[in-house]
Amino acid sequence: MSPSLPDGVERRSFDGRERLATRGEPVYGEPQDDDGWRPWDAGRSKLGAMLELGLDLGLDGGERVLYLGAAAGTTVSHVADFAGPTYAVEFAPRPARDLLDVAASRENLFPLLKDARKPETYAHVVESGLDCIVQDVATRGQGTVALRNNRFLAPDGRLLAAIKARSEDVLSDPADVFPDVLADLRTEYEILDTQRLDRYHDDHLAVVATPK
Numbered sequence: 001m002s003p004s005l006p007d008g009v010e011r012r013s014f015d016g017r018e019r020l021a022t023r024g025e026p027v028y029g030e031p032q033d034d035d036g037w038r039p040w041d042a043g044r045s046k047l048g049a050m051l052e053l054g055l056d057l058g059l060d061g062g063e064r065v066l067y068l069g070a071a072a073g074t075t076v077s078h079v080a081d082f083a084g085p086t087y088a089v090e091f092a093p094r095p096a097r098d099l100l101d102v103a104a105s106r107e108n109l110f111p112l113l114k115d116a117r118k119p120e121t122y123a124h125v126v127e128s129g130l131d132c133i134v135q136d137v138a139t140r141g142q143g144t145v146a147l148r149n150n151r152f153l154a155p156d157g158r159l160l161a162a163i164k165a166r167s168e169d170v171l172s173d174p175a176d177v178f179p180d181v182l183a184d185l186r187t188e189y190e191i192l193d194t195q196r197l198d199r200y201h202d203d204h205l206a207v208v209a210t211p212k
């Protein structure tokens with residue numbers, strides 16, 4: 001049996017199709033039903049894909065979240081719809097501008113124009129003892145990013161990472177790339193689950209982990 005969805009995430013019908021949904025202002029052209037719910041497109045969101053594939057992410061709703069690689073806010077907007085305080089780190093100014101608009105209707109969403117490889121630059125803003133880090137940074141050294149940000153997680157917190165093989169090594173077979181990233185993570189994390197996301201996102205591995 002699939003784990004239950006977090007509070008604030010439901011399956012609802014849009015145009016006769018059951019879709020994952022959260023309740024909040026639309027962000028990327030998605031429809032909104034009469035009750036204020038909007039579909040969460042797993043094809044545009046690795047975290048959405050993890051939920052669609054039934055991974056046990058350990059999310060109940062209301063978590064305090066650090067989101068690394070927020071881009072224009074597609075996924076982090078859904079996270080802020082069901083989570084508590086949500087710190088969204090993005091280092092590219094252009095998408096970060098759109099992220100500010102997304103945050104305008106969500107008072108629990110805090111955008112940070114910062115480099116996720118340098119957590120010391122936002123440690124004065126982001127609380128520690130967080131329940132969850134969601135990581136989706138398309139950069140080389142994704143294992144290092146997760147290790148450097150481990151400092152913010154509670155001992156029983158969760159790292160939910162989407163590892164993009166092509167960002168580590170554009171030429172190698174993804175199956176050869178993921179073990180190296182997992183080996184890096186194992187220095188400080190216990191890996192609870194992994195799953196390829198190829199049904200929705202080519203060459204990505206979902207990793208669910210907790211601090212050792």
Ligand SMILES: C[S@@+](CC[C@H](N)C(=O)[O-])C[C@H]1O[C@@H](n2cnc3c(N)ncnc32)[C@H](O)[C@@H]1O
Binds near residue numbers: 068069070076090136
């Ligand atoms: C695949 S996109 C993220 C998509 C987003 N998570 C979503 O689902 O809506 C990856 C993002 O990571 C950002 N990124 C890459 N390296 C970063 C770093 N070191 N610090 C912060 N953001 C970074 C990129 O600018 C890009 O916007």
